[in-house]
Amino acid sequence: MTLKKNFIAGEWIDGQGGIANINPSDTSDLIAEYAQAGPAQLEDAVQAARQAFPAWSTGSIQARSEILDRIGQAILDRRAELGALLAREEGKTLPEAIGEVARAGQIFKYFAGEVLQLRGELQPSVRPGLDVSVTREPLGVIGLITPWNFPIAIPAWKIAPALAYGNCVVFKPAELVPGSAHALAEIIVEAGVPAGVFNLVMGPGRVVGDALVNHPQVDAISFTGSQNTGRNIAAAATARMAKIQLEMGGKNPLVVLDDADLNTAVECAVNGAFFSTGQRCTASSRLIVTAGMHDRFVEAVSERMKQLVVDHALKDGTHIGPVVDERQLNQDLDYIRIGSEEGAHLLCGGERIERETPGFFLTPALFTETHSEMRINREEIFGPVASVIRADDYDHALALANDTVFGLSAGIVTQSLKHATHFKRFSQAGMVMVNVPTAGVDYHVPFGGRKGSSYGAREQGSYAREFYTTVKTAYTLA
Numbered sequence: 001m002t003l004k005k006n007f008i009a010g011e012w013i014d015g016q017g018g019i020a021n022i023n024p025s026d027t028s029d030l031i032a033e034y035a036q037a038g039p040a041q042l043e044d045a046v047q048a049a050r051q052a053f054p055a056w057s058t059g060s061i062q063a064r065s066e067i068l069d070r071i072g073q074a075i076l077d078r079r080a081e082l083g084a085l086l087a088r089e090e091g092k093t094l095p096e097a098i099g100e101v102a103r104a105g106q107i108f109k110y111f112a113g114e115v116l117q118l119r120g121e122l123q124p125s126v127r128p129g130l131d132v133s134v135t136r137e138p139l140g141v142i143g144l145i146t147p148w149n150f151p152i153a154i155p156a157w158k159i160a161p162a163l164a165y166g167n168c169v170v171f172k173p174a175e176l177v178p179g180s181a182h183a184l185a186e187i188i189v190e191a192g193v194p195a196g197v198f199n200l201v202m203g204p205g206r207v208v209g210d211a212l213v214n215h216p217q218v219d220a221i222s223f224t225g226s227q228n229t230g231r232n233i234a235a236a237a238t239a240r241m242a243k244i245q246l247e248m249g250g251k252n253p254l255v256v257l258d259d260a261d262l263n264t265a266v267e268c269a270v271n272g273a274f275f276s277t278g279q280r281c282t283a284s285s286r287l288i289v290t291a292g293m294h295d296r297f298v299e300a301v302s303e304r305m306k307q308l309v310v311d312h313a314l315k316d317g318t319h320i321g322p323v324v325d326e327r328q329l330n331q332d333l334d335y336i337r338i339g340s341e342e343g344a345h346l347l348c349g350g351e352r353i354e355r356e357t358p359g360f361f362l363t364p365a366l367f368t369e370t371h372s373e374m375r376i377n378r379e380e381i382f383g384p385v386a387s388v389i390r391a392d393d394y395d396h397a398l399a400l401a402n403d404t405v406f407g408l409s410a411g412i413v414t415q416s417l418k419h420a421t422h423f424k425r426f427s428q429a430g431m432v433m434v435n436v437p438t439a440g441v442d443y444h445v446p447f448g449g450r451k452g453s454s455y456g457a458r459e460q461g462s463y464a465r466e467f468y469t470t471v472k473t474a475y476t477l478a
């Protein structure tokens with residue numbers, strides 16, 4: 001089987017052995033083997049990035065913009081092929097995967113434009129005879145650590161701004177999805193990024209990720225993943241005063257009020273909770289429904305769930321692909337058992353099922369008669385599992401929506417402008433959705449959350465510059 005290599009200092013490099021990338025829709029399908037970087041390769045990658053930084057950070061912004069545009073175009077041109085690879089290694093359906101790839105292409109194109117938009121300010125000083133300028137400069141070497149659930153879009157929304165603003169990158173993708181990361185690296189290399197500016201190091205988080213976070217010559221870390229890993233990274237990186245940005249989990253509420261349009265509510269709930277196998281940080285795992293709508297909503301959602309086809313991610317007609325791996329499947333099944341033991345009613349789904357190919361297939365699960373104190377409503381499950389919580393009225397629903405340590409995305413389905421406006425203001429989430437699913441965002445505006453979901457500057461759009469640049473204030477005697 002082909003061994004796909006790390007990319008360090010402008011060369012494709014072997015590692016310390018390799019791991020197999022297995023298709024979760026068909027565990028007999030081995031995609032390829034991927035080289036695992038060790039501490040020596042990580043060191044080489046950091047040193048290469050350091051050496052490349054002076055030229056890249058002061059070079060032509062026209063050249064940077066053209067490289068990013070070429071990367072974006074190549075991704076868009078190859079969206080069908082890359083989408084098939086992504087669906088094969090991660091398990092989201094082919095249309096979802098192609099959509100994610102297209103998003104990655106759009107992000108690179110967006111930052112090809114942003115390169116030319118970086119502005120400073122020139123102000124009069126409070127002291128006569130002086131001018132003050134405020135400008136932005138690149139940070140240096142940035143370590144990027146990404147999760148498995150968006151194998152190309154999340155790397156894109158970190159790599160593109162990092163390079164656009166003149167930084168060099170050491171990128172560590174999640175072990176479960178090296179295929180999309182490797183394909184993206186090939187495209188970046190073909191687009192003409194100079195040696196050392198971009199480096200790919202594949203390998204386990206506890207080894208390669210940990211070494212990256214603790215490396216004294218890595219100026220900043222942008223991480224997306226679970227809260228536990230994020231907390232450990234924050235402790236290690238802040239101890240050596242590196243700049244950090246963390247995007248972590250969610251326990252996102254979708255509030256459905258008595259006056260909601262029922263079809264809209266059902267589509268928002270089913271899409272938000274179960275599409276992409278519920279493996280989205282913005283998934284609607286808590287469906288908070290006011291009393292006058294509760295029974296109608298539960299019945300309509302469970303009817304709609306019967307139409308969902310769970311099968312091989314690449315098969316026509318599949319709505320929900322497999323869970324990403326055995327470990328995550330067991331976590332989902334554990335929470336389904338815990339929910340039942342806590343007294344929630346498992347209305348439908350939640351069963352491991354068999355299909356033509358051996359894979360990690362799970363029917364989407366809906367719990368009713370749940371309350372906010374239950375573990376299934378407090379902890380991130382990260383699978384196709386949602387709970388309905390009954391609320392007395394809007395105020396109660398808002399309080400329940402905010403009753404969580406997370407604060408990534410929150411949605412409301414209502415026809416009331418008054419309640420929608422109030423919810424937008426008082427929801428304690430970084431992103432609020434009115435009559436649309438909690439998952440699904442634009443790429444040109446900030447992405448991120450509050451409370452335990454995020455730490456540091458927002459990602460995406462022009463707000464990305466807050467993390468990927470540092471500000472300089474200069475005084476000049478006129």
Ligand code: NDP
Binds near residue numbers: 175205210230247281
């Ligand atoms: P993990 O936290 O397990 O892993 C995320 C990344 O961190 C992986 O690349 C992993 O490597 C790496 N890692 C693991 N341990 C360490 C360590 N000690 N030091 C440095 N790096 C380490 O998350 P998952 O991959 O399981 O992703 C799912 C999580 O991501 C969910 O909680 C989800 O909510 C969150 N997420 C958040 C998003 C957001 O924007 N808020 C978006 C998407 C997902 P490896 O896997 O190779 O071991």
